[in-house]
Amino acid sequence: MSLAFVLLLGCWIQSAATQQQKPNFIIMLMDDMGWGDLGVFGEPSKETPNLDRMASQGMLLPDFYSANPICSPSRASLLSGRLPIRNGFYTTNAHAHDSYTPQDIVGGIPDTEILLPEVLQKLGYRSKIIGKWHLGQQPQYHPLMHGFDEWFGAPNCHFGPFDDKTQPNIPVFRDADMIGRYYEDYLIDKKTGESNLTQIFIQEALTFIEQQANKKPFFLYWAVDATHEPVYASTKFLGKSQRGRYGDAVQELDYGVGQILQKVNELGIANDTLVIFSSDNGGATYAKEMGGNNGPFLCGKQTTFEGGVREPTIAYMPGRIPAGVVSHQLGSLMDLYTTFITLAGGKIPTDRIVDGIDLSPSLFKHAVQERPIFYYRGNELMAVRLRQYKAHFWTWTNGLDEFNKGINFCPGEEIEGVTTHEQMNHTAEPLLFHLGRDPGEKYIIKPSSPEYKQVIQEIMMIADDHRKKLVPGVPQLNMCDESVMNWAPPGCHKIERCLQGPKSKPYKCFWPH
Amino acid sequence: MSLAFVLLLGCWIQSAATQQQKPNFIIMLMDDMGWGDLGVFGEPSKETPNLDRMASQGMLLPDFYSANPICSPSRASLLSGRLPIRNGFYTTNAHAHDSYTPQDIVGGIPDTEILLPEVLQKLGYRSKIIGKWHLGQQPQYHPLMHGFDEWFGAPNCHFGPFDDKTQPNIPVFRDADMIGRYYEDYLIDKKTGESNLTQIFIQEALTFIEQQANKKPFFLYWAVDATHEPVYASTKFLGKSQRGRYGDAVQELDYGVGQILQKVNELGIANDTLVIFSSDNGGATYAKEMGGNNGPFLCGKQTTFEGGVREPTIAYMPGRIPAGVVSHQLGSLMDLYTTFITLAGGKIPTDRIVDGIDLSPSLFKHAVQERPIFYYRGNELMAVRLRQYKAHFWTWTNGLDEFNKGINFCPGEEIEGVTTHEQMNHTAEPLLFHLGRDPGEKYIIKPSSPEYKQVIQEIMMIADDHRKKLVPGVPQLNMCDESVMNWAPPGCHKIERCLQGPKSKPYKCFWPH
């Protein structure tokens, strides 16, 4: 971040800070968990007693979205309050293709983005991320460079390269330094799914909360990943659920949620702590029985159908948020940016478009603010939701070549003209659905109907306005290079675990979907 | 019923009647409502506050089944405690075809079946059915001939013939006498969906409960039908839900549930009244946006996939059933027969196989009893569930001829080799699914796997034993005859509404599915 910008930032951050007690914030962000994976959202095994209780004591948000159907862009949006197309977490290598941050990615979260912990830090907060970062593994992109004070976790996904020695295993960091690697120091048994990681992540959270309880306000970003393949659970949970290994992982995470809420209550800070539970994208339907359940919604992760982006969301703040209520506010993970900063007494940047809205009226006064939801895949605005209506400008699941290899984002589902394997451009006459009558996006509203004509005009205007005002960020996920992998992460020398990488040889990343 | 049989019946009914307070029973049976139609089962609009509260104060039963995927056989089984193949509510006109009781049906509930209200009557109960009977419209089959003391409602579905004058409109009865007809005296506006019927059914229920509260124990069978097409709601509810007309109907029924529970509580009889909410079959997916939501389950009404027979079930008896618990007991509507009779101090007939089991241990002690679920379609055992495993011996949705006419029981769903349009016989090697890992019946367990080999043997033995002991009832749904229609129902002369029917000309009923 340039100095000029820091000074500018200083101006707006302090100005309207109210002198009230600043609340603590906890985001429990699941990885690839589906909307339908919680008992309270209809999972038939009903194995999430802690989350169901959290909902009965808090607010259920069934119409809550991630900004993107895959990990990295969703997480970049959560922390920047802005769509991936703005914050740079997309690719222009192929139209409307999903992209993320494997360890050969060159890009990462740009310095020009003002992340949530960065703002909170200036407002007096101490922030910790536990788990998966996924906004770039090169040192300049690391959490402590972007406002976090503490980190325990990994820069990339816990999957691959599974100790194959031709590529470095993913490192695990304590703050600025690598302290070990997955499959070497932090074990995940790919075959049995056994790993103690969730237990470690739970303990990290409890310790941080305890340490911060009587100090300055805190922001805990609990980015656990047991429900992302390879799905894992500890011995105590393995084989215990009715849902197989995926369910075991869910049960352990649910247990963790219970532990964290219990800690917050024991410490007497529950009324001052806003806790949000959600997921970064829809259930990975391509993983079949090892993936999440998206309830009545169509398809899953990687797609802009509801199954890809509708997230199981609960807000909890006893005394402030009324117990056991349901809010149909159309919400987004990006809203947490705006909401938290506002509640902390900060101001939202005005030199750029921030997509998140302040959810305080919804959370505390049960109000519903009208706002559209923009569904992006890569560089393309695929769909827009307004109230109960969703218009698809583009439809696509994946290409036939990938599909024929057995990669299916919509297993068992096939809706003619909707779950298309070619990229279909419907911009001239978008496919319109009413998600109230038809949550599964099965029944296209006839373009000749008065309902269509009235609604589509409104949505088209919103989309046009959105496109007109759009200033795309520099795409971060175009270039890959094996030399940028986690060969010698910061701190590796302290534990004598540095590896020698190859020379730089950048290439265009290949994004199949 | 023959005299000899009545005497026999007398013996076992009185024998073990305990002298405890006999509980009241209320069954709220919905029509074509899907498992996923309740907020508590994951309906995204969350528009069933009364049912959700009923669940939070009672027991949720996510693994509860109807005995059949369509109305009449399901209802015959509920009241007889026996599978349709035993009680005669099936057809042999075509293999594995669904059949029911339109008004030209000749058959009905056989006198040899000992219905629940018949047993309860002898145990000192007063029973009322409100709404749809559907066990035969000829006078000898009417509710008051089979143990009910009161009736307000209709013998057949409220649909058709819609006042076309070539066939009689469906009559509405008060006890033994017809008092009017649908579309003439009891209006349903097919176009707008407006009808006051649910309000009438609610009022009937409240009045009956009030009248009985301080008298002898009662059994109320609240068989409302607003969610069966043509879906209807009263003006106060029309257009109010987020789900269109279907949601309006659900909201009005939910309101009714709230009214009934409130009445039971106000009268101080809640602790002595076992209330069961459920549905007669899965959501009618063929009705598209006008049909129910089956949550994560496959297909719907008419099929033996989970969407056809898994029912949204709640049990409520404050003080006896613990609040807010979930029971994974595999349950069946047929179990209500055995459970109610047992709780009333009666004995279950021993001269025949009764399929229902006593659910008391599940309801009151949170026990789980192992038992199989048999999925029938017409005269064929299509599938068996044991614990989490379900084996399909036969698969079929509907024939291609019907499918090509646009009748689709699995809209948007297509699972190769599973949702077949030909009747597929898998008896030699059944298709096995694990409903915990795979509630949507999408992923066939490999026959070569150890898991398959172990489980399938157990299920095959259960199926063989079942088939061996089976004594099929005389099929009631084979013959039709226009002369048996509701031309001149009992009581028609009192209101001068008798019609002249044609001469008897029996023919084989045609069952397309």
Ligand SMILES: [Ca+2]
């Ligand atoms: Ca993810």
Ligand SMILES: [Ca+2]
């Ligand atoms: Ca029905």
